[in-house]
Amino acid sequence: MRDGSAHPYMANSVADIQSEMLRAIGADNIESLFAQIPENHRLKTPLNLPPRLSEMALRRELTRTLAKNETVERNLSFLGAGLWQHHVPAAVDEIVRRNEWLTSIFGEPSSDHGRNQAWFEFCSQIGELLQMDLVGMPVRSWGTAAGHAIRMAARITSRNEVVVVRAIDPERLSVIRNYCEPAEMENHIAIRMVGYDSATGMVDMDELKAKIDEKVAAVYFEVPSYLGVIESHGKEIAAIARAAGAETIVGVDPISLGVLTAPVDYGADIVVGTIQTLGVHLHAGGGTGGFIASRDEDRYSSEYPTLFISISETLQPGEYGFGLSLFHQSSYGMREKGKDWTGHSVYMWAIAATTYMALMGPRGFEEVGSLILQRAHHAAEMLSEIPGVDVRFRNGVFKEIVVNFDGTGSSVQAINKALRAEGIFGGKDLSVDFPELGQSALYSITEIHRLDDIQRLARALKKAIAK
Amino acid sequence: MTTAPKEYHAPVWNEPVIMEMGHPGRRGVLFEAPEAAVARSVPDPIAMIPEGLRRRNPPALPEMSEPEVLYHYLRLSQQTLGMMGMSIFGTCTMKYNAQINEALAWRPEVTHVHPLQHEDTLQGALEIVHEMDLALRELSGMDQFVFQAGGGAEAAYINAVVTRAYHASRGELKQRDEIITTIQTHPSSAATAAAAGFKVITLMLGENGYPTLDSLKAALSERTAGLMVNNPDDMGVYNPEIKEWTRLVHEAGGLCFYDHANFNGVMSKLRASELGFDACMFMLHKTFGAPKSGVGGPAVGAYGCSAKLAPFLPTPIVAKMDERYFLDFDRPQSVGKIREFWGNFQVILKAYAWVRAMGADGIAQAADISVLGNNYMEKGLLAIRGVTRSHPDATSPRLEMTRYSLEKLHEDTGVDVHDVLNRMTDFGIDAMWTSHEPWLVPEPFTPEAGEMYGKEDLDRWISVISRISDEAYSDPEKVKTSPHNQSIHRLKPGDTDDPKLRAMTWRAYKKKRG
Numbered sequence: 001m002r003d004g005s006a007h008p009y010m011a012n013s014v015a016d017i018q019s020e021m022l023r024a025i026g027a028d029n030i031e032s033l034f035a036q037i038p039e040n041h042r043l044k045t046p047l048n049l050p051p052r053l054s055e056m057a058l059r060r061e062l063t064r065t066l067a068k069n070e071t072v073e074r075n076l077s078f079l080g081a082g083l084w085q086h087h088v089p090a091a092v093d094e095i096v097r098r099n100e101w102l103t104s105i106f107g108e109p110s111s112d113h114g115r116n117q118a119w120f121e122f123c124s125q126i127g128e129l130l131q132m133d134l135v136g137m138p139v140r141s142w143g144t145a146a147g148h149a150i151r152m153a154a155r156i157t158s159r160n161e162v163v164v165v166r167a168i169d170p171e172r173l174s175v176i177r178n179y180c181e182p183a184e185m186e187n188h189i190a191i192r193m194v195g196y197d198s199a200t201g202m203v204d205m206d207e208l209k210a211k212i213d214e215k216v217a218a219v220y221f222e223v224p225s226y227l228g229v230i231e232s233h234g235k236e237i238a239a240i241a242r243a244a245g246a247e248t249i250v251g252v253d254p255i256s257l258g259v260l261t262a263p264v265d266y267g268a269d270i271v272v273g274t275i276q277t278l279g280v281h282l283h284a285g286g287g288t289g290g291f292i293a294s295r296d297e298d299r300y301s302s303e304y305p306t307l308f309i310s311i312s313e314t315l316q317p318g319e320y321g322f323g324l325s326l327f328h329q330s331s332y333g334m335r336e337k338g339k340d341w342t343g344h345s346v347y348m349w350a351i352a353a354t355t356y357m358a359l360m361g362p363r364g365f366e367e368v369g370s371l372i373l374q375r376a377h378h379a380a381e382m383l384s385e386i387p388g389v390d391v392r393f394r395n396g397v398f399k400e401i402v403v404n405f406d407g408t409g410s411s412v413q414a415i416n417k418a419l420r421a422e423g424i425f426g427g428k429d430l431s432v433d434f435p436e437l438g439q440s441a442l443y444s445i446t447e448i449h450r451l452d453d454i455q456r457l458a459r460a461l462k463k464a465i466a467k
Numbered sequence: 468m469t470t471a472p473k474e475y476h477a478p479v480w481n482e483p484v485i486m487e488m489g490h491p492g493r494r495g496v497l498f499e500a501p502e503a504a505v506a507r508s509v510p511d512p513i514a515m516i517p518e519g520l521r522r523r524n525p526p527a528l529p530e531m532s533e534p535e536v537l538y539h540y541l542r543l544s545q546q547t548l549g550m551m552g553m554s555i556f557g558t559c560t561m562k563y564n565a566q567i568n569e570a571l572a573w574r575p576e577v578t579h580v581h582p583l584q585h586e587d588t589l590q591g592a593l594e595i596v597h598e599m600d601l602a603l604r605e606l607s608g609m610d611q612f613v614f615q616a617g618g619g620a621e622a623a624y625i626n627a628v629v630t631r632a633y634h635a636s637r638g639e640l641k642q643r644d645e646i647i648t649t650i651q652t653h654p655s656s657a658a659t660a661a662a663a664g665f666k667v668i669t670l671m672l673g674e675n676g677y678p679t680l681d682s683l684k685a686a687l688s689e690r691t692a693g694l695m696v697n698n699p700d701d702m703g704v705y706n707p708e709i710k711e712w713t714r715l716v717h718e719a720g721g722l723c724f725y726d727h728a729n730f731n732g733v734m735s736k737l738r739a740s741e742l743g744f745d746a747c748m749f750m751l752h753k754t755f756g757a758p759k760s761g762v763g764g765p766a767v768g769a770y771g772c773s774a775k776l777a778p779f780l781p782t783p784i785v786a787k788m789d790e791r792y793f794l795d796f797d798r799p800q801s802v803g804k805i806r807e808f809w810g811n812f813q814v815i816l817k818a819y820a821w822v823r824a825m826g827a828d829g830i831a832q833a834a835d836i837s838v839l840g841n842n843y844m845e846k847g848l849l850a851i852r853g854v855t856r857s858h859p860d861a862t863s864p865r866l867e868m869t870r871y872s873l874e875k876l877h878e879d880t881g882v883d884v885h886d887v888l889n890r891m892t893d894f895g896i897d898a899m900w901t902s903h904e905p906w907l908v909p910e911p912f913t914p915e916a917g918e919m920y921g922k923e924d925l926d927r928w929i930s931v932i933s934r935i936s937d938e939a940y941s942d943p944e945k946v947k948t949s950p951h952n953q954s955i956h957r958l959k960p961g962d963t964d965d966p967k968l969r970a971m972t973w974r975a976y977k978k979k980r981g
Contacts, residue, residue, distance in 0.1 A: 007825070007829050007832065009562075009563045009565060009756075009824070009825070009829075009918075009919065010563075010829075010832065010833060010836055010918045010919065011919070011920060011921030011922070011924070012836045012839070012840065012918065012920075012921055012922055013832055013836060013918075017921070017922050018836070018839060020922070021839055021840070021843045021922060022839070024843060024846060025842050025843055025845075025846045027842070027864070030835045030838065030839050032864070033838045033839060033842050033864040033866075034736060034838065034864075034866070035863050035864060036699070036704070036705040036707065036863045036864070036865075036866060037705055037707070037733065037736060037737065037866075038707045040710075041707075041709070041710065041737050041741075041742060042736060042737055043735065043736060043737050043738055043741070046827060046831075047605055047606065047735050047827035047830065047831070048605055048827070049602055049605055049606075049822065049826060049827040049830070050823060050826065051826050051827075052823070052824060052825055052826025052828065052829050053823045053824055053826070055565075055567050055824070058567060058820060058823055058824055059567060059570070059571070061823070062571050062595070062816070062819075062820060062823075063571070063574070065591045065594055065595060066571070066574055066576035066577065066591045066592075066595075066816075067576065067591060068590040068591030068594065069576040069577075069580050069588065069589055069590070069591040069592050070580075070584065070588035070589075071575045071576055071579040071580055072579045072580065072581055072584075073575050073579045074575075075588075077581060077584075079581040079583045079584065081583060082807050082808070083581060083582065083583075083807070083808065085579075085581070087496075087498075089495070089496055089533070091495075091533055091536060091537045093573070094537065095537065095540040095541070095544070097569065097573065098541070098544040099549070099550070099564075100544040100545065100547045100548075100549040100550075100551060101544055101547050101549055101760065101761050102549075102564065102569070102758045102760060105549070105550070105554040105556040105559070105561070105759065105761070105897050105898075106556070106761060106898075107547075107548055107549075107554070107761075107892065107897040107898045108888055108889055108892055108897075108898045108950070109955075109957075109958050110889060110892060110950045110953040110954070110955050110956065110957055110958070111477070111547075111548040111892035111897055111898060111950065111953055112547050112548060112549070112761065112897070113546045113547070113953070113954045113955050114482075114542070114543030114544055114545065114546030114547040114954065115543070115544075115547040115549075115761050117482070117484065117543055117546070118540065118543050120484070120971075120972075120973075121484060121485045121486070121973075123971050123972050124484070124485075124486050124972045124973035124974070125485075125486075125526075125528055126972075127971075127972035127973065127974045127975070128486075128526040128527045128528050128972075128973075128974065129526045129528070131526075132972075132974075133970075133971075133972055133974045133975040133978065134971055134972065134975065135971055135972050136971070137763075140617030140618065140621060140764075140806050141617065141806045141807050142807065143804065143806060143807050144617070144621075144805075144806055151662070169807070171804050171807045171808070172804075172807060174803035174804035175803075175804045175805060175806060175807065177803060178628050178802060178803060178804065178805055179662075182631060182635060182640065184631075184635060184640040184641045184664075185631070185640075185644070185663070185664025185665075186644075186664060187662075187664045188664065223520075230516060230517055230520055232517035232518075232519065232520055234520070235519070257522065257526065258522065258525070258526070259512070259513060259516060259521065259522055260516060260520055260521070260522055261519075261520050261521060261522045261523065262522070266519075266520075281578040281579060282578065282579060282580060282581050282582070283577060283578055283580070283765075283811060283812060283813040284577065284580040284581070284582050284589070284592050284808075284812035284813070285582030285807070285808030285809055285810060285811065285812065286765055286810070286811030286812050286813040286814060288617070288806065288807055288808065288811075289765075296971070296975050298966065308969075308971045309971065310962070310963035310964075310969040310970055310971055311484070311970050311973075311976050312958045312959060312962035312963045312968075312969075313958070313959045313962055314955050314956040314957060314958055314959060315948070315956045315957050315958075315959060316955070316956040319955055319956060320484075320955075321955045321956075321958045323958045323962075323963040324963065325963040325964055325969045325971060326964065326969075328964075331620070331654050331655060331657075331658030331659075332654055332903070332904065333904055334654075334904070335654040335657040335658055335667075335669075335904065336657035336658055336660065336661035336667040336669075337661075338654070338658050340658070340662045341620050341623075341624065341654075341655055341658035341659050341662055342620065342658075343618045343619055343620025343621065343655050344617070344618030344619060344620065344750070344752060344759070344760075344763065344764040344766035344768075345617065345618060345763055345764050345765075345766070346617065346763070346764050346765045346766075347760055347761060347763020347764060348758075348760040348761075348763060348764065348765055349765060350763070351540075354485070354540075355536060355540055357528055358485050358495065358528070358529055358531055358536045358539070358540075359495030359496045359531070359533060359536050360495065360496050360528065361489070361493070361494065361495060361496075361528050361529060361530040361531065362525035362526050362527070362528050362530065363494060363525075363530070364494070364495065364496045364498070365525075365526060365528070366522075366525065367497075367498045368496075368498055369512075370512040370513065371498050371499075371501060371512075373509070373512035373513070373515050373516070374501045374505050374506070374509040374512040375501065375505060377508075377509045377512070377515050378501075378504075378505045378508050378509050381508055381509075395515075395517075396515065396516065396517045396520075397515075416585070420585060420587075420588070425581065425584055425585070425588070428583055447498060450502065451501075451502035451504055451505055
């Protein structure tokens with residue numbers, strides 16, 4: 001370092017090594033190696049950054065700063081809305097933190113064989129949950145997966161409109177809008193929104209029928225929906241889409257697929273969703289990750305923007321390896337002529353997810369699905385017994401429930417504030433994005449919420465409402 | 468200390484695909500039974516699923532115990548060379564991923580935090596994000612950063628989307644539909660601009676290794692929406708006319724975006740804003756000490772811009788008022804969301820920890836050491852038979868990387884760059900980067916010494932290339948049939964792209980190959 005001591009991250013930060021290297025290349029000083037940068041481009045003042053910290057000081061300072069965060073471990077949280085608190089087996093964390101792949105560069109299939117195999121296993125297990133043969137490497141989030149899938153459908157059908165069901169995460173919808181709009185651009189995809197039935201939370205089928213015509217590239221809906229509802233018109237929706245020559249894109253939370261049938265069974269052509277629920281912590285939002293899957297047909301495979309890993313034979317008979325497939329059509333291969341774009345994504349979360357799926361097996365998925373159903377429905381029942389509280393869409397919800405407080409005279413904001421004082425993070429406030437639902441909040445209940453957690457919530461809600 | 472190639476042999480586990488493993492009935496996770504009251508009120512949870520939507524056939528996932536799963540993936544991690552030998556990979560400005568960063572990033576205050584929590588419960592996270600924003604402002608001269616992008620390409624996409632919004636706000640979007648880039652700029656700039664709806668104009672290189680001012684002038688018009696470039700480019704060549712470029716693009720009404728993928732060569736040496744750029748992007752993975760994760764992330768593309776563009780940034784912005792941090796959603800001109808939530812806090816934390824561990828001096832010295840290391844390697848590599856450099860007439864020292872060619876070696880011996888990559892791994896050295904498409908230089912390779920590895924490692928790396936060159940000239944089959952010491956052998960050529968054979972899932976494999 002300039003103060004004379006070497007930096008622990010830089011082996012060559014020792015003066016005599018630098019002198020030796022300079023001698024070897026015949027340069028007088030390091031400065032001369034920057035000759036390409038003209039003098040009037042150069043920064044004249046030193047950077048104004050805090051001084052470097054030792055590891056001890058860094059740990060002390062950042063631990064102190066981090067302590068200002070409240071966690072969902074120390075509090076009781078019912079926040080979901082696109083990112084959910086599920087049990088993550090300790091073995092998943094052990095695997096995902098391995099340095100070998102934590103820091104690895106993109107090596108040859110033979111040198112990074114294990115990582116490629118793990119990625120293939122991720123795609124293979126997602127494929128089994130979805131009953132689909134073609135699964136791309138993950139993209140950055142559910143919303144980005146949906147955006148890419150809609151653009152794929154537009155390319156496949158050469159159409160430029162999409163029907164999206166309104167019971168969707170507003171953040172996800174905003175992402176989709178950025179993938180489709182604005183209208184000034186030539187490749188603009190117009191979004192037609194279809195409402196949901198106020199009694200059931202399910203797609204308004206009359207409106208859907210009215211919105212679909214030969215301009216529509218795809219219909220996009222989710223099971224379970226953002227409001228937690230298990231949409232049961234899937235078959236009908238897909239049939240209507242097919243009749244109009246449109247693709248059916250279904251968004252799904254794969255943790256539900258031990259108990260819910262795979263979207264392909266009700267006619268999905270392309271399936272997208274999150275991988276966060278498969279063994280990835282919340283990370284304040286950094287846990288997001290998405291997937292895109294479809295039938296293994298050229299009309300689909302030729303439109304993916306993702307990277308693919310294919311199993312392959314090696315030069316040694318009987319041995320298999322794994323390598324990139326369809327790379328040429330990606331933006332790495334074709335720049336602006338590639339399919340959308342790809343780049344760094346969430347492949348470490350693919351390692352977490354593959355480990356999680358292997359630990360779960362078919363029984364684990366069935367059990368976690370059942371437990372979520374049981375606890376969510378039980379919570380709905382308990383909360384609806386509180387005077388003034390009404391749980392909407394009681395039939396056919398998975399892990400999110402819409403809890404309405406109109407009858408209490410309190411706002412979600414006030415209730416959540418009171419809950420916070422009790423160490424409870426209440427549900428996501430829906431009153432701004434879904435004004436038709438009044439003072440409602442989206443409560444996420446998963447396998448981690450025990451009976452006493454739900455009882456504690458009910459008690460705290462009663463107290464908050466009584467205020 | 469010897470710097471001869473290390474004798475290396477990878478672990479070989481003959482590990483089956485997990486889909487072939489397991490036994491019916493085995494378990495890796497057990498869930499507790501529901502409490503009696505829950506079971507009483509919802510005795511048959513499956514009955515709560517609408518008819519026709521219940522799963523009939525269980526997914527054909529492996530059934531395994533926890534140790535079986537754990538050791539399977541540990542064996543796969545062992546069969547991943549990663550950074551265990553040495554890995555220098557151009558166009559990435561790779562950093563050491565300090566273990567303290569990991570230790571901090573896996574604390575519950577990071578992992579067990581929901582982005583929708585009330586701001587009062589997120590003050591630690593928001594403080595760190597804000598401090599990182601300030602550090603990047605200092606490094607770039609920009610006025611505001613956002614961290615929503617899940618990688619560098621997605622940050623480039625933010626730029627394309629912000630560019631749309633900016634021109635739309637002036638009523639010029641219909642007219643301004645062209646983005647100018649250069650052939651040596653990363654493919655993601657061209658690809659994201661096109662995906663956002665722009666036409667892409669790509670400038671080719673002139674004699675000096677960068678496009679001429681005349682070619683830029685010819686591309687500029689009232690249709691110009693913006694410029695997206697790397698500088699230095701992937702050959703280690705810096706465009707000394709870049710200030711004139713940004714001036715001309717502004718004069719034509721366009722915006723200028725600086726892709727800082729190659730930041731090592733210029734960090735602390737210049738600021739994007741002072742060169743005339745309106746926006747820039749940093750990769751907090753790779754460049755700022757968070758793992759690249761096998762080209763996979765999770766990653767963060769930090770996107771920063773001038774005050775002029777700040778109103779259009781994705782929401783929310785992390786801001787500070789008095790001593791309190793908050794998420795500012797009240798931004799009426801915002802483009803909305805590019806990805807859900809407000810960024811990968813875990814990665815931002817690692818990057819912030821890196822900045823604090825380096826300090827201003829450390830960052831400046833990392834640039835010095837990486838440029839020194841590259842020029843040191845260049846001296847060694849150009850002495851090897853069959854190795855040449857792109858633009859041999861451009862004599863100024865390259866910055867943090869150099870583009871080489873094995874054209875001569877290929878002509879002389881038939882050994883191509885992929886053969887060399889495979890053979891390198893036999894010495895515990897992971898493959899180097901060749902070049903982004905299109906290959907302007909035949910049989911290219913682009914190592915980047917970086918600041919992490921010591922001189923002995925750089926010497927060893929050079930000695931490996933030297934040894935492979937000797938082998939190519941004396942025993943080319945040895946190189947062409949490599950690797951010999953790896954977990955598996957080379958893939959059969961063509962298998963992974965043949966529609967009849969390629970299989971991206973085990974289901975597809977079983978159908979295609981029985």
